[in-house]
Amino acid sequence: MSAPRSAYVHIPFCHRRCFYCDFAVVPLGDRAGGESGPGSTSIATYLDQLLAEIALSPPGPPLATVYIGGGTPSLLTPAQISAVLQSLRRQFGVQQGAEITLEMDPASFDRSTLQALCRAGINRVSLGGQSFDDTVLESLGRRHRRHDLQQCALWLDQALFDGALRSWSLDLIRNLPAQTQSHWMAQLEQALAAKAPHLSIYDLAVEPGTVFAWRQRRGELPLPDDDQAAALMACTSERLERAGFCRYEISNYARPGHASRHNRVYWSGAGWWGFGLGATSAPWGERHARPRTREAYGEWLCQQHRQVDASLERTTAQALPLDDRLLVGLRRHEGVNLQDQALASGWSQSWCDRFLPGLEQRWEAALEQGLLLHEGARWRLTDPEGMALSNQVLVELVCWWETLPADVAGSPSP
Numbered sequence: 095m096s097a098p099r100s101a102y103v104h105i106p107f108c109h110r111r112c113f114y115c116d117f118a119v120v121p122l123g124d125r126a127g128g129e130s131g132p133g134s135t136s137i138a139t140y141l142d143q144l145l146a147e148i149a150l151s152p153p154g155p156p157l158a159t160v161y162i163g164g165g166t167p168s169l170l171t172p173a174q175i176s177a178v179l180q181s182l183r184r185q186f187g188v189q190q191g192a193e194i195t196l197e198m199d200p201a202s203f204d205r206s207t208l209q210a211l212c213r214a215g216i217n218r219v220s221l222g223g224q225s226f227d228d229t230v231l232e233s234l235g236r237r238h239r240r241h242d243l244q245q246c247a248l249w250l251d252q253a254l255f256d257g258a259l260r261s262w263s264l265d266l267i268r269n270l271p272a273q274t275q276s277h278w279m280a281q282l283e284q285a286l287a288a289k290a291p292h293l294s295i296y297d298l299a300v301e302p303g304t305v306f307a308w309r310q311r312r313g314e315l316p317l318p319d320d321d322q323a324a325a326l327m328a329c330t331s332e333r334l335e336r337a338g339f340c341r342y343e344i345s346n347y348a349r350p351g352h353a354s355r356h357n358r359v360y361w362s363g364a365g366w367w368g369f370g371l372g373a374t375s376a377p378w379g380e381r382h383a384r385p386r387t388r389e390a391y392g393e394w395l396c397q398q399h400r401q402v403d404a405s406l407e408r409t410t411a412q413a414l415p416l417d418d419r420l421l422v423g424l425r426r427h428e429g430v431n432l433q434d435q436a437l438a439s440g441w442s443q444s445w446c447d448r449f450l451p452g453l454e455q456r457w458e459a460a461l462e463q464g465l466l467l468h469e470g471a472r473w474r475l476t477d478p479e480g481m482a483l484s485n486q487v488l489v490e491l492v493c494w495w496e497t498l499p500a501d502v503a504g505s506p507s508p
């Protein structure tokens with residue numbers, strides 16, 4: 095496996111925890127900011143740790159993509175974001191023309207901050223809009239409102255027009271409680287009117303321990319059923335295709351030239367560096383999550399000074415297992431080549447010949463139902479049917495994986 099050319103940097107701070115979110119975040123309050131005021135000391139301390147972690151990483155080739163996510167990274171000042179980018183440049187270098195993305199929340203920045211961030215090196219923004227409906231935003235526990243989102247979209251569109259940004263993306267949440275098709279389509283129309291060239295659309299997932307999980311237990315969360323969810327997904331694909339978007343991954347749609355290069359790294363099975371509290375790092379294939387609390391992350395970082403984490407060392411790392419490669423690969427429009435993925439995960443040709451036909455056999459029903467396509471050596475989900483019912487295909491994959499001998503499922507072939 096070649097050395098990673100991508101880095102994910104996690105900024106864990108948010109103003110407040112949204113009601114559906116179970117990420118590794120540290121809420122700092124509505125008035126928090128990077129330079130001064132509430133939370134600024136926590137941010138400064140964390141940045142010192144983060145820069146130390148980056149500096150302790152083994153060297154690698156210059157980065158082609160950088161993604162600063164969270165949390166709410168736009169809580170940091172442009173100078174602080176610049177310091178993060180500088181540390182990556184010092185440690186790895188950053189390629190000319192690299193894609194450098196920052197996640198931003200509406201109501202956490204203004205136009206001059208956006209301009210300063212672009213001067214610091216940010217050339218792509220992922221905007222956490224989620225909805226254009228104020229009632230929905232309030233029910234999600236979001237801090238911004240529709241007019242904030244529309245204002246930010248105008249600034250981002252202008253920055254794209256001026257060449258300060260190369261692209262920007264808007265996040266929307268679908269499948270909300272009691273959501274009707276007409277409500278969702280109205281959201282989509284407003285997203286198109288906002289001119290985002292890339293849309294990330296996620297179905298609401300109710301995670302344990304969240305306010306939404308508590309509401310669900312009380313019977314206060316009338317989520318659309320599977321048929322309604324599939325209908326919402328189908329009309330999304332139809333409308334966006336008509337508007338010139340390509341669905342290049344289950345949750346991601348882009349106008350030509352605006353697909354995220356960083357996202358593709360995750361789904362292609364290539365490795366990436368991950369830095370920061372709760373971040374997942376997979377430089378050589380195998381995934382390792384950093385500790386999710388500030389105390390545990392601080393302790394883990396102290397250990398790094400004595401001995402660098404094994405996940406960062408190429409010699410001890412294992413290739414990403416085949417089941418993980420296929421699970422993420424099937425999310426992409428282009429699907430997967432079973433044999434290529436098996437060989438890349440360390441399988442021998444004889445294992446491929448012996449075990450892969452079993453998976454193909456299990457997928458025959460999905461082929462007949464029109465959920466899967468088998469084109470040449472590639473398998474891919476159909477859009478929208480296969481992507482809407484991807485679980486049926488993935489369950490077959492997991493069942494097949496569980497039938498494999500332990501030495502085949504557990505480790506690369508000798």
Ligand code: SF4
Pocket residue numbers: 107108109110111112115116117119164165166199222
């Ligand atoms: S802003 Fe994003 S990361 Fe922060 S709590 Fe809300 S959903 Fe979670």
